[in-house]
Amino acid sequence: MQRISGRQCKASRSLLKWNIHDLVNRLKDIEARRIEGFERNTLQLLEWENQEILTVLKKHGIIFTNDSEVILDKTADNSEAVNMTHGEGARIILNNDLTIVSDSTILEEKKRLFPIAEEKKDEEE
Numbered sequence: 189m190q191r192i193s194g195r196q197c198k199a200s201r202s203l204l205k206w207n208i209h210d211l212v213n214r215l216k217d218i219e220a221r222r223i224e225g226f227e228r229n230t231l232q233l234l235e236w237e238n239q240e241i242l243t244v245l246k247k248h249g250i251i252f253t254n255d256s257e258v259i260l261d262k263t264a265d266n267s268e269a270v271n272m273t274h275g276e277g278a279r280i281i282l283n284n285d286l287t288i289v290s291d292s293t294i295l296e297e298k299k300r301l302f303p304i305a306e307e308k309k310d311e312e313e
Contacts, residue, residue, distance in 0.1 A: 191238050194227040200250045203260040214244045
């Protein structure tokens with residue numbers, strides 16, 4: 189069975205623009221404090237808790253391609269994922285110690301906020 193890390197869980201919530209309570213409201217019997225501890229790496233979830241979180245995230249368009257990449261699939265059959273402001277295939281890549289290496293959502297926000305600077309940068313290349 190696939191397991192996700194607390195960092196992957198937090199990265200997934202970031203892509204979906206969910207806070208902890210948004211996730212908890214979609215789960216059956218997992219409390220917010222357990223998610224908080226899991227994401228801070230201060231506690232391990234039970235197998236069924238991890239699977240329930242994984243199922244909910246996947247249902248809302250999250251794809252885990254390997255141990256270090258989290259992608260939002262906007263083509264997923266779910267209106268929440270499809271209506272997100274992130275671009276197609278928004279992704280967060282984590283390195284071996286599960287710190288963020290790349291976050292395409294930040295790049296997209298930068299392009300949205302500073303379109304002229306990005307256009308000039310593209311022209312120079």
